[in-house]
């Protein structure tokens with residue numbers, strides 16, 4: 001008969017428990033948890049094999065060994081479960097940390113922005129005229145009737161003054177949202193001594209229904225040159241120079257008689273369609289010509305209103321729609337596209 005007593009077995013069990021505890025503390029991870037559990041608590045674990053000693057023990061010691069085995073297994077299980085739970089919690093915490101979103105950080109999508117085409121074209125047009133010696137001037141969007149109409153030779157009974165066309169404010173019957181940027185010119189003319197060359201641009205407002213060609217607000221750019229002996233030829237030269245640089249090639253132009261209260265004579269400047277060379281295409285509506293801007297010689301009345309001697313000085317003025325030039329340059333057929341926030345406009 002083998003000699004083994006309970007104390008020796010208890011010592012062995014304690015050693016296994018110490019190893020199990022060490023293993024759980026230092027080696028256990030979520031990948032080997034299954035093996036470590038099997039090693040100390042499974043059917044083939046060292047402890048489960050303690051049954052073999054039962055037959056060598058005195059009968060009265062057998063229940064005590066059973067109790068010792070159960071207690072040791074229970075403690076090892078507690079240590080294992082506690083460490084295993086800790087590991088699971090750590091894993092969840094790490095996952096959450098990795099997925100944590102800091103809303104103050106820029107998002108991962110790094111799409112590069114671009115200047116709005118309208119601003120881009122405005123910058124181009126301004127730049128071209130500045131290189132031709134024109135100075136940029138500015139004026140308010142909230143105007144009074146004097147600068148918007150009277151000083152521009154637009155009489156009290158002129159239809160443009162009608163509320164059908166112009167947005168008046170409730171501040172006073174004299175205060176309105178400017179209907180053109182020509183008001184900028186008048187303000188500048190009052191301050192400047194001829195000769196001068198000026199441009200001004202900005203948003204203007206008209207009571208228009210929204211459609212593919214019209215909006216109740218749009219952007220204009222005004223051009224004015226005042227000097228001695230200025231005639232239509234000078235105007236045509238400057239405008240042609242501008243178009244050449246804007247479209248990157250020489251363009252044929254023509255002037256058609258038109259009427260504006262503040263210029264006399266007045267004309268509409270057309271350019272041979274730069275897209276089809278005059279053959280006719282969608283952009284020019286098959287006409288072969290593009291209507292580009294209104295222009296003319298500044299009416300002597302307008303010069304006199306601004307206290308400029310109309311016998312000594314003359315000049316030309318022209319006004320263009322910046323949306324029109326933007327749509328031509330970017331081949332946009334519907335003006336609303338420029339204002340509906342379509343992100344494709346801002347991508348290269």
Ligand SMILES: [Zn+2]
Nearest residue numbers: 273276281284
């Ligand atoms: Zn064309």
